[in-house]
Amino acid sequence: MDRFDWFTEVVSRSLMPSAFSPLGDGGFHAEGASLDLGAVQVSRFVYSPLRSRRTARLIRQGDPEQYQLGLVTAGTAWFAQDGGEAALRPRDMALWDTSRPYESGSGMDGRDVEVLVLQIPKARMPLPARHVDGLLARRLPGGAGLEAILAGFLVSLAGDGPAVGAGGLGALGDMAVELAAACLAQRAGGDGGPASPEVRAHLLLARIDAFIDRRLGDPDLTPRLVADHHHVSLRTLYALFEERQEGVAATIRRRRLERCRADLASPALRHRSVQDVAARWGFASATAFSRAFRAAYGVAPSEHRRRALRLDGGWTG
Incomplete structure (x- = not known):
């Protein structure tokens, strides 16, 4: 199996079945790793420029029923889903829904891209779907505020998480979901303003659920x-x-x-x-x-x- 076939198989198995097309004439190279955080998972991928898409047929082939939040840490990428399109640079994030078709591309400048992906089961997302759906494929700049805290936390998870004992990984997963939901709730409030009382109640209930479990x-x-x-x-x-x-x-x-x-x-x-x-x-x-x-x-x-x-x-x- 060559490197591109390996990458296609690993991403389709660990994230969701997708179709990929390499860009450029140079040889394709990639690497990847994943860290289980209980029901949540964070993955890191570095790869050559490519295009990807997920069709209705691929969704029927396999759907983990997740929201996935991608953080670009090097290179460039874009993502399109459900009428939204986000152009991403380092420290930018975007959210997508594995149950819907999408298209994406990376490395349009010819450079490799590095992406961290936080996988959140829909059942664990504390926000109502109608609030989350409006944020799909929207650029979430990670340079300031809650987004900067979330971006830094994901980078720390990918780098230092493997050294954490099994007993602490679930708590880190809860923290990642809570931070991601807080960022999305703020965005759902409009122009980065305060979230609605309903959204704040859902977030509080999610924190209470995690506390009870711990x-x-x-x-x-x-x-x-x-x-x-x-x-x-x-x-x-x-x-x-x-x-x-x-x-x-x-x-x-x-x-x-x-x-x-x-x-x-x-x-x-x-x-x-x-x-x-x-x-x-x-x-x-x-x-x-x-x-x-x-x-x-x-x-x-x-x-x-x-x-x-x-x-x-x-x-x-």
Whole structure:
């Protein structure tokens, strides 16, 4: 496989299926690397000038259902999608939607381009789609303000992220999403002005969700702690959750139970007692945990473990 075919395969697999055409008569060269940050991923690519496009057929072939934010760190590029077109120079960014066709080009001046790409699952984007859609293929200059902070953070992630332990990568992913959403929210406010109250509420709710996930193992995690950490009243916190089917306390309990259920079904954790698993995810009382687990799943925790490990082939007694 030559370098161009390798590049096409790597980008199509790690980002999304796309069609590429090299520019110029010189030999094509490229390099790439990716860093997993939980549900989020950041990738770095350096490559010779080329054109790329994503058609409806390629979308049907594979769609990761992501928003992808590209930061140009060297060279030049342009991106067109959904009626928008952005010409990008170093420190500029642009956002695109993997579920829509696009066209792009890079290195029109004959030089290589370096791009960092932040991949955000649509389910993790805290902003309403109608706000994000208006920002597709729009130039986001990264020379000042929030955009400069985001650009610097992405550069640091690509350079220093691989040295971070696995336990810290998920938190870095949450931070990247929060920063990206804050930049987009500001742009959605018009002319870089303040975001609307609705957008600010979505951003706050996203921060609260990430905080809850990070603190699930803390038995002191309560709605009061969540509210105090985010400098809002309990009344405001409860109001934020009114659009959902469950409140704050129910959300914490459900997510803890989901983590316990997964751990109890894991052969790698079968040496840990049910009580240890419960305590790991913030249940201080074994009795309360057993009662909540049975109410949620209709079976006792120990029975769930026996069934799961028997099906997996890891249970012998």
